Amino acid sequence: MQDRGAIRFEGATKRFDGVTALDRLDLTVEPGERLVLLGPSGCGKSTALRLVAGLEELTDGELYIDGRPASRWAPGERDVAMVFQNYAIYPHLDVFENIAFGLRLRRVPEAEIRQRVGRVTELLGLDKLLRRKPRELSGGQRQRVALGRALVRDARILLMDEPLSNLDAQLRVRFRTELIELHRRWGATMLYVTHDQVEALTLGDRVAVLREGRLQQVDTPERIYWRPVNTFVATFVGTPPMNLVPVRIRGTHVQLGDHSLRLPERRAAFLARYRREEWLLGVRPESVFVERANEPRPGAGERAALRVPGRVHLCEFLGGQVVVHVEVGTNLRLQALVPSDRRVAEGEAVSVLVPEEQLYFFVPETGTAVY
Numbered sequence: 001m002q003d004r005g006a007i008r009f010e011g012a013t014k015r016f017d018g019v020t021a022l023d024r025l026d027l028t029v030e031p032g033e034r035l036v037l038l039g040p041s042g043c044g045k046s047t048a049l050r051l052v053a054g055l056e057e058l059t060d061g062e063l064y065i066d067g068r069p070a071s072r073w074a075p076g077e078r079d080v081a082m083v084f085q086n087y088a089i090y091p092h093l094d095v096f097e098n099i100a101f102g103l104r105l106r107r108v109p110e111a112e113i114r115q116r117v118g119r120v121t122e123l124l125g126l127d128k129l130l131r132r133k134p135r136e137l138s139g140g141q142r143q144r145v146a147l148g149r150a151l152v153r154d155a156r157i158l159l160m161d162e163p164l165s166n167l168d169a170q171l172r173v174r175f176r177t178e179l180i181e182l183h184r185r186w187g188a189t190m191l192y193v194t195h196d197q198v199e200a201l202t203l204g205d206r207v208a209v210l211r212e213g214r215l216q217q218v219d220t221p222e223r224i225y226w227r228p229v230n231t232f233v234a235t236f237v238g239t240p241p242m243n244l245v246p247v248r249i250r251g252t253h254v255q256l257g258d259h260s261l262r263l264p265e266r267r268a269a270f271l272a273r274y275r276r277e278e279w280l281l282g283v284r285p286e287s288v289f290v291e292r293a294n295e296p297r298p299g300a301g302e303r304a305a306l307r308v309p310g311r312v313h314l315c316e317f318l319g320g321q322v323v324v325h326v327e328v329g330t331n332l333r334l335q336a337l338v339p340s341d342r343r344v345a346e347g348e349a350v351s352v353l354v355p356e357e358q359l360y361f362f363v364p365e366t367g368t369a370v371y
């Protein structure tokens with residue numbers, strides 16, 4: 001069946017008394033795709049997942065699984081596997097029995113249990129730990145057991161709700177890579193929930209950004225990052241977040257605080273079509289070049305559309321990079337992400353330079369981006 005493993009939300013709405021957790025969600029997950037639902041706490045991510053699992057009922061709209069209306073299917077009929085944040089593994093059972101548990105309940109023959117558990121534990125690197133109890137395992141190994149319990153069911157849809165949030169930073173990074181490799185070999189449709197934008201960008205074939213129950217954008221990680229549809233997506237994804245400053249534009253003339261700058265004709269003509277002067281100007285911190293007053297960057301001036309004088313307010317050392325906060329006016333700051341070896345001193349007079357093609361423009365009232 002061509003649609004096997006496909007999930008489609010159509011006008012999917014879920015209300016709890018007074019709260020609209022999910023508001024007319026339209027979203028298709030392709031068979032075999034890794035789709036990540038991303039958004040802040042309370043935006044409705046888990047609700048969307050629970051609707052697919054059959055743990056919640058839709059208030060309105062429809063949900064399709066394998067191309068068929070599924071909202072009335074019982075959870076057991078859906079053949080989806082789920083891994084939660086607080087994964088449940090049985091403390092009194094060893095690794096093998098924890099993973100075999102569901103199969104035993106369904107009276108799967110012993111030989112098949114051995115074969116299926118064997119395949120999963122080998123895939124997850126648990127094959128040498130089969131007789132260990134959970135208390136004899138590390139956090140990461142326990143997480144793998146929980147994943148094993150979901151995988152062994154061989155479901156065509158795998159739902160994951162912040163499965164890495166209990167792991168330390170290093171393990172999370174390792175597990176992320178493992179999950180991608182695992183998915184390549186396993187091939188199930190994966191719907192993955194997280195509030196962590198790095199996790200979303202690294203794991204997703206596509207990322208769906210939710211805010212207060214509403215879908216903001218669904219796109220490839222690259223487009224979510226470089227072509228955000230609004231200020232919410234632009235600032236939720238990216239660390240430090242995109243700089244947003246109010247500007248007034250008349251023709252090619254841009255007023256930013258006390259500074260007056262010039263836009264190239266083409267960009268100015270494009271913006272003029274909107275017949276408005278007030279804009280929010282957006283710049284990613286890595287697009288901002290910090291030039292020291294006494295050593296201008298050779299050639300940088302020619303490419304930059306914007307050059308704004310300012311003063312370094314604060315530097316945050318991140319290791320390989322430094323976040324430089326530059327004050328460019330009263331209550332007007334820009335953050336720049338620069339290599340550590342180009343460090344500047346706090347209090348130093350600098351200019352910030354931004355290439356014209358790396359500027360974003362948003363309508364202030366709605367936050368909508370224009371391209």
Ligand code: ATP
Nearest residue numbers: 016017019021040041042043044045046047048195
């Ligand atoms: P988190 O990242 O914190 O888990 P989330 O994005 O997964 O958040 P949901 O758990 O889907 O968000 O919740 C969405 C909204 O619906 C929230 O306002 C939440 O309080 C509400 N909600 C969720 N489940 C219920 C419930 N069983 N009863 C009442 N309200 C609920």
